[in-house]
Amino acid sequence: MTDPNTWIDSYADRLYRYALSRVRDESSAEDLIQETFIAALRSRDRFKGDSSELTWMTGILRNKIFEFYRRQAKEVPLLPSDEDSDPESEFFDGRHWSASSAPRDWGGEPARKAESVEFTAALRSCLDALTQNVARAFILREMEGLPAPDTAAALGVAPAHLAVLLYRARMRLRRCLERNHFAPEAAA
Amino acid sequence: MSLLPSCREVSKLLSEALDSGRPLGMHARIHLSICAVCRRVAAQFAWLRHGAARPPEGGPALSADAKARLKRSLGAP
Numbered sequence: 001m002t003d004p005n006t007w008i009d010s011y012a013d014r015l016y017r018y019a020l021s022r023v024r025d026e027s028s029a030e031d032l033i034q035e036t037f038i039a040a041l042r043s044r045d046r047f048k049g050d051s052s053e054l055t056w057m058t059g060i061l062r063n064k065i066f067e068f069y070r071r072q073a074k075e076v077p078l079l080p081s082d083e084d085s086d087p088e089s090e091f092f093d094g095r096h097w098s099a100s101s102a103p104r105d106w107g108g109e110p111a112r113k114a115e116s117v118e119f120t121a122a123l124r125s126c127l128d129a130l131t132q133n134v135a136r137a138f139i140l141r142e143m144e145g146l147p148a149p150d151t152a153a154a155l156g157v158a159p160a161h162l163a164v165l166l167y168r169a170r171m172r173l174r175r176c177l178e179r180n181h182f183a184p185e186a187a188a
Numbered sequence: 189m190s191l192l193p194s195c196r197e198v199s200k201l202l203s204e205a206l207d208s209g210r211p212l213g214m215h216a217r218i219h220l221s222i223c224a225v226c227r228r229v230a231a232q233f234a235w236l237r238h239g240a241a242r243p244p245e246g247g248p249a250l251s252a253d254a255k256a257r258l259k260r261s262l263g264a265p
Contacts, residue, residue, distance in 0.1 A: 008258050016250040018243065030254050034261055041262060088196055095194030103228040110231060114238035117246075123239045141207065142240035148207040167203040174232040 001047055007037060011054055015061055021124060022065050022139055032068060036061040062144065066154055069140060073156030091171055101175060106182055119181065126176035130169060137165035138173070192219045198226045202233055 002010070015036060019029035039060050040047075047056055091101040106113075113119065127135055133155075140151040141162075152162040192215050193201065201216045212220070220226055250258075 004262065008255055008262070012255055012258060013249040016254075017247045020248065021244040026248075030250070030258075033250075034258055037258060037262055088200065091199075092194075092196045095190075095196060097195050097225055102225050103232055105228055106232060106235060110234040110238050114235040115242050119235070120239050120242045120245070123236070124244070138240070142237055145241065163204055163207065166207060167200055170203050170206075170233050170236055171199070173236055174229065177232075177235075 001044055001049070002053060004037075004041055004044065007040070007053075007057075011057055012037075014054065015057060018058060019061060019065065022143065023068060024128065024135065028068065032061060032064045035064050039064070065144070066140075066146070069136060069154045070156075072136075073154065088167070088171065091175070103174065104178055104183065106178075119177075122177055122181035123173065126173050126180065129176060130172055134165050134169045134172070137162055138169035141166055142169075191215065195219075195223065195226055198223070199229050202226075202230050206233060206237065 012033060015033045016029055019032045019036075020026065023029055023032065036057055040057050043060075047053070051059075092098055097103070127138065130138070136155060137151065140146045140154055141148060146154065148162060148166075149159065152159050155162065155165075157165070198216050198219050201212055205212050220230065
């Protein structure tokens with residue numbers, strides 16, 4: 001293991017970017033990496049070297065992020081009334097897609113093209129436009145890969161409410177990307 | 189009245205299937221087989237999943253002041 005005195009210069013920027021992408025608040029992100037470094041310092045005897053130090057610290061940070069979300073859920077519980085009761089109505093005209101919201105063909109293979117730097121940057125920009133509750137659901141479920149029951153527990157919501165939040169997130173993100181990344185000129 | 193789910197219902201079922209791990213039901217699959225627009229939204233949800241899983245690259249770095257605060261909190265020289 002490297003000298004803990006070098007950790008901040010070596011890892012702080014990458015851990016900070018990771019934390020910031022998850023909590024979307026500079027002060028909270030800074031607090032989280034401070035907690036991460038302190039936890040790493042205290043448990044460094046348990047580091048086996050099976051992974052890189054950065055991977056090990058990222059694992060600690062992820063747990064800190066989950067704790068952060070659980071604390072937030074206790075302090076400011078999410079209520080069903082926080083979101084519209086009919087989130088999909090704006091996208092549809094009766095049973096079918098409305099002319100302005102019908103999804104277009106983004107082309108290519110998602111598994112390959114969705115990992116481009118440009119697409120992921122646009123996705124994160126669109127995420128910033130979501131309401132906090134909807135963004136948190138998407139971040140935990142899709143960015144952190146937390147199973148849906150664990151995501152619901154971390155956010156303090158019922159599974160059915162989580163499904164509404166995730167559906168709203170996906171629908172709004174796909175429309176935002178379509179307008180701003182894939183065909184901004186068509187949306188003008 | 190149609191036995192098949194509407195586009196609105198299929199889009200919701202597609203989202204739910206991503207979280208439940210359960211496959212879509214037969215009626216939703218029949219709808220997808222005849223509705224190119226809903227097949228697009230299924231592909232777009234896949235784009236979102238792949239793009240979200242990618243770790244952040246670039247972006248803001250921690251300020252020098254913040255790094256100094258961290259070093260003090262860890263007792264670094």
